Each structure stands twice: as C-alpha cells, then as structure tokens.
Amino acid sequence: MSESVRVMLPEEKVNQRIAELGEEISKEFAGEPVHLICILKGSVFFTCELAKRITVPVTMDFMTVSSYGSGTTSSGNVKIKKDLDEDIAGKNVVVIEDIIDTGRTLACLLEILKERNPKKLKLCTLLDKPDRRIADVSVDYTGFVIPDEFVVGYGLDYDQRYRNLPYVGVLDLG
Numbered sequence: 001m002s003e004s005v006r007v008m009l010p011e012e013k014v015n016q017r018i019a020e021l022g023e024e025i026s027k028e029f030a031g032e033p034v035h036l037i038c039i040l041k042g043s044v045f046f047t048c049e050l051a052k053r054i055t056v057p058v059t060m061d062f063m064t065v066s067s068y069g070s071g072t073t074s075s076g077n078v079k080i081k082k083d084l085d086e087d088i089a090g091k092n093v094v095v096i097e098d099i100i101d102t103g104r105t106l107a108c109l110l111e112i113l114k115e116r117n118p119k120k121l122k123l124c125t126l127l128d129k130p131d132r133r134i135a136d137v138s139v140d141y142t143g144f145v146i147p148d149e150f151v152v153g154y155g156l157d158y159d160q161r162y163r164n165l166p167y168v169g170v171l172d173l174g
C-alpha cells in the first residue's frame with residue numbers, strides 16, 4: 001500500500017482566502033465582539049489562522065462532536081463528546097468548521113446551539129462539499145467549494161494522520 005497526497009489547495013491560496021474571510025467577518029461585526037467556536041479536532045488550524053485575521057475583539061471556545069469513525073464514510077451518529085466551557089447566551093457566535101460534507105453534523109449542532117440563545121449564530125467553513133449534502137445547512141462564510149473527493153491536510157485527517165499538512169490535498173490510498 002502506498003498512500004500519496006495530491007495538492008488541491010496550496011498553502012498560500014488557503015491563507016489568502018482565510019485572510020479575506022477574516023476581513024469579511026470583521027466588517028460584518030464592525031465594533032462588536034465575536035465568540036469563535038472551534039469544532040475539534042479538524043478546525044483547529046483554520047480557527048487559529050482565522051482568529052489572527054479578525055480585527056474586532058475575539059473570544060474562543062472549543063467543542064468536540066462525533067460524526068465520523070475511522071475510514072471515509074459517515075456513521076450518521078452525531079453527539080457532543082466535549083461541550084463548551086462558556087455560556088453563549090447573548091453572544092455573537094461564529095461556529096468554525098474545517099469541512100461540511102453531508103451536513104449532518106452541523107445541521108444537528110446548530111439546532112443545539114440555537115437553543116442556548118446566542119445573539120447571532122453564524123457558520124464559517126473552510127471547505128464545502130455540496131455534492132454530498134444530505135441535511136440542509138445554511139453556511140454564512142465559505143473558504144472553498146470543492147468537488148466530492150476525500151481531502152486531508154490543514155486540520156483534516158485520515159485515521160488521525162495528515163492534519164499537519166500546511167495545504168489541502170486529495171488522498172490517494174494507492
């Protein structure tokens with residue numbers, strides 16, 4: 001077995017787009033603080049890079065939800081494994097995801113977060129794979145729309161590996 005990764009989105013292109021998203025979010029919230037919710041583990045690289053590019057006051061929290069096991073298919077089972085440390089009531093919340101694929105994870109998670117009465121609840125994803133959508137999710141900020149290929153890097157894993165690649169690539173399992 002010889003795995004290889006083909007570059008889909010080079011590091012410079014990803015970072016440039018994240019800077020644009022940071023500007024967009026800063027403009028939209030003009031002067032008001034934003035509370036970023038990083039969905040672990042995949043979104044950690046994206047969240048850090050994005051947070052650095054937002055010019056309004058930023059606070060951050062982290063959450064772990066389960067959706068996928070090992071391999072490349074959805075388990076369809078979404079549950080909270082690590083909840084937020086802080087209350088989000090009355091806050092301008094932006095949920096940060098690395099990828100939206102079937103949409104099941106975020107459709108379910110946004111419903112849970114809505115019940116906690118944030119002032120605003122927005123969704124930002126680095127990657128969107130609309131071809132595989134099953135659940136309806138409204139995305140407010142999208143980095144890149146990508147075709148239906150299994151990607152790794154920039155936080156995204158295959159069996160916990162490849163998260164540290166500084167670019168987004170397509171995994172070829174050989």
Ligand SMILES: O=P(O)(O)OC[C@H]1O[C@H](OP(=O)(O)OP(=O)(O)O)[C@H](O)[C@@H]1O
Binds near residue numbers: 039042043065106156
């Ligand atoms: O739109 P969906 O089909 O529901 O898939 C998207 C979800 O899958 C990935 O997380 P994963 O469960 O792989 O966890 P990880 O971030 O820890 O790798 C991704 O970060 C989303 O949370």
Ligand SMILES: Nc1nc2[nH]cnc2c(=O)[nH]1
Binds near residue numbers: 068102149152158
């Ligand atoms: N690593 C990775 N995780 C995913 N979760 C949903 N789609 C993907 C994908 O293309 N790559």
